[in-house]
Amino acid sequence: MLKAAKLTALRAARCVGGYAALRGSRWRRERLLILCYHGISLADEHCWNPELYIPGNLFEQRLAAIREQGYNVLPLDDALDRLYAGELPPQSLCLTFDDGFHDFAAVAYPLLQKYAIPATVYLTSFYSMYRRPVFDLMCSYLLWKARNRTLEMARLRIAERSVALAQRGVRQDISADIRRFADENGYSADDRDELLCRLASELGVDYQALVARRILQIMSAIELADLDPRLVQVELHTHRHRVPLDKALFQREIRQNRDYIRHATRKEVVSAHFCYPSGVTSPVFLPWLREVGVRSGTTCRPGLASRADEPLMLPRFLDMCGVSSDEFDGWLSGLASKMPRRRLTHPSPTASGILV
Known part of the structure; x- marks a missing residue:
């Protein structure tokens, strides 16, 4: 209103x-x-x-x-x-x-x-x-990409339940659960990326294709150096x-x-x-x-x-x-x-x- x-x-x-x-x-x-x-x-x-x-x-x-x-x-x-x-x-x-x-x-x-x-x-x-996708954001994005599917949390060794991903609120909760699991287990950046790979596999999403397209990645040092400083601070x-x-x-x-x-x-x-x-x-x-x-x-x-x-x-x-x-x-x-x-x-x- x-x-x-x-x-x-x-x-x-x-x-x-x-x-x-x-x-x-x-x-x-x-x-x-x-x-x-x-x-x-x-x-x-x-x-x-x-x-x-x-x-x-x-x-x-x-x-x-x-x-x-x-x-x-x-x-x-x-x-x-x-x-x-x-x-x-x-x-x-x-x-x-x-x-x-x-x-x-x-x-x-x-x-x-x-x-x-x-x-x-x-x-x-x-x-x-x-040089990999941002963990928190990619986790949310993968769940959205597979919103018509059901995730078997046990296969990720996170929880013993199956979750339908159709509802946004459910996806937000699962994304938070996955991030919390990574935090509590002291996952390194490599561990987190491997978890994203396993999550994508469970969801039927081609993770390597997303990586190749640089979805949700930050600019590299080479890309930063190529920006014209007269145009970009x-x-x-x-x-x-x-x-x-x-x-x-x-x-x-x-x-x-x-x-x-x-x-x-x-x-x-x-x-x-x-x-x-x-x-x-x-x-x-x-x-x-x-x-x-x-x-x-x-x-x-x-x-x-x-x-x-x-x-x-x-x-x-x-x-x-x-x-x-x-x-x-x-x-x-x-x-x-x-x-x-x-x-x-x-x-x-x-x-x-x-x-x-």
Whole structure:
């Protein structure tokens, strides 16, 4: 009901020139829209998780709308400097991608080149080194691929029961059970990948074909080095997609992440921008981040950034399959940010994480 009313209001505002008036206003000029994406589908990933993935044609429609409506897309570093100096150009925005999936290099990057639009990739680095699918996400994806089947848990040596996979909630529970089993048994990355292979075999899914297509894999060092630094900034997202509440462990995640990015991109520029994995934030993180030279941090809190915002707690707008063109344009103009929203029940669609 709330979403329907919001869309009706946005369409009415467009018809009476509300979008154009607001995007040309002083209020909008003093604010930066930071768009958030995760993955661009290589195959059917957007059908599996439409909050995490969008299809390539929809992403291209977004880029075309940005260009056609005259928005100024800035590199993140430059945009934040201008935001806090009070020198943003009209209709400013940034594009960010969390995690650094291979599909960024395969699908998103060519489209960014086509439209000459810069972006920032927040890279989580472990799975860039370990060249296999992300365990948590692939576990969920395999169960979805086999949603018309029954899984014999005993054959995986996890539990003594058979489970029909037709219902989403059941699949979520089984995915959590499998991840918990791997955690409790201290599985290494190789052990987890072997478990994925056995799970796929039980489900009748060709795991090696998914591996060959690089489904749910992170960009390799070679792919990162091939990105044009004038178009793509590679920034911090922790090494293992986690934010420990222990200061030493937290800062180690940042340092490992930064060292890998510097090595992989072959650039001497020190990564200084950070995105909270799964949108998990805490006030204790802010001084820890400052101590290791982090200048900004982006969250999953929806909104446009202003000079009043703490630089380490910046809002973004998460674009996904369920966002209509009216709502997307409403966020570009800033009007949608002024409308009531349901409170998120989860910090991020990637709350399953990329832990190892």
